[in-house]
Amino acid sequence: MTHARAPFGRWDPSSVTEVAARFSGVEAPWWVAGGLAIELAVGRRIRSHGDVDVLLLRRDQLMVQQVLAGWQWWCADPPGSLRPWAPEEVLPAGVHDIWCRPGPDDPWRIQVMLDESHGQAWVSRRDSRVRRPLSTLGMISADGIPFLVPEIQLYYKAESPRAKDEEDFDAVLPSLTDRQRRWLMDAVTKTYGSHPWTMRLRASAD
Numbered sequence: 001m002t003h004a005r006a007p008f009g010r011w012d013p014s015s016v017t018e019v020a021a022r023f024s025g026v027e028a029p030w031w032v033a034g035g036l037a038i039e040l041a042v043g044r045r046i047r048s049h050g051d052v053d054v055l056l057l058r059r060d061q062l063m064v065q066q067v068l069a070g071w072q073w074w075c076a077d078p079p080g081s082l083r084p085w086a087p088e089e090v091l092p093a094g095v096h097d098i099w100c101r102p103g104p105d106d107p108w109r110i111q112v113m114l115d116e117s118h119g120q121a122w123v124s125r126r127d128s129r130v131r132r133p134l135s136t137l138g139m140i141s142a143d144g145i146p147f148l149v150p151e152i153q154l155y156y157k158a159e160s161p162r163a164k165d166e167e168d169f170d171a172v173l174p175s176l177t178d179r180q181r182r183w184l185m186d187a188v189t190k191t192y193g194s195h196p197w198t199m200r201l202r203a204s205a206d
Contacts, residue, residue: 002032008074008082008108009098009101009107009108010107010108011050011051011108012048012107012108012109013050013051013052013108013109013110014052014109015052016032016036016040016052016111016136016145016176017143017145018033018146019032019054019110020050020143020144022067022110023054023067023070025067026063026067026084027059027063027142028055028056028057028059028060028063028065029054029056029134029137029138029150030054030055030058030060030063030109031054031057031089031137031138031146031148032054032055032056032145032146032147032148033053033054033113033147033148033153034049034051034052034166034192035047035049035050035055035168036052036053036147036152037053037147037148037150037153038087038153038154038168038171038172039138039171040141040151041146041147041149041150041172041175042139042172042175043142044068044172046153046171046175047164047165047168049169050133050180051108051111052109052110052111053111053112053113054068054110054111054113055112055113055114055148056112056115057091057115057117057122057134058091058112058114058115058116058117059117061090061091061112061114062088062090063101064098064112065085065087065088065117068100068110069103071100071101071102071103072100072101072102073085073098073099073100073105074098074099075091075095075097075098075099076095076096076098076099077091077094077095078094080205082099090118091114093116095114096113096115096125097111097112097113097114097192098111098112098113098114099111100112108187109117112194115143115153115181116128117134118131120133120134120135121133121134122134122137122152124155124187126156126159126191127187127191128192129191130155130187130190130191132143132152132183136149137152138147149180150175150176150180151176151180151181151183151184151187153168154168154169154172154184155184155187155188156196157169157196158188158192158195159191159192161197163179169197169200173200173201173204176201176204181201181202181204184197184201185198185201185202
């Protein structure tokens with residue numbers, strides 16, 4: 001099996017099915033995120049993936065240690081480096097990413113991303129003015145897998161789009177509803193200012 005290279009070791013990401021099996025018993029909400037969330041939204045494979053992202057709210061972060069008990073958990077603190085995440089340690093607001101693997105000689109399998117909330121509202125970690133009800137954060141795939149709605153995933157990708165982000169945007173754009181397009185245009189403009197995606201979103205709505 002080919003493993004993706006990363007600065008801190010190999011990646012051999014868990015499948016979405018495996019992620020769903022592991023997180024299915026979690027009482028807190030969770031969602032598949034990243035490019036795989038876009039694929040779940042469009043219902044087909046778009047490209048290869050070097051990792052698999054799972055989104056949790058910061059308030060529920062310790063659920064990760066329960067779900068992946070016996071694994072190694074490392075957090076990005078500060079960005080650009082990893083350190084072990086101690087059992088029961090509550091990560092501060094500046095830490096958003098947790099890399100997880102079964103053991104020290106195993107490849108990384110799951111990346112957990114932490115996002116913010118206030119009461120019953122999701123709050124963007126990039127811009128606290130961008131928020132929406134938690135109940136609107138995710139969708140469920142035909143196989144019963146929760147995933148982050150595409151407009152929020154694209155909002156995060158819009159900060160500095162890479163080739164794979166452009167590919168994801170192209171793939172999901174035709175399936176966005178008018179409401180999703182309007183929300184994404186407003187959020188991107190509010191946080192990033194003028195952006196080439198907003199013109200395409202506007203044109204696709206005409």
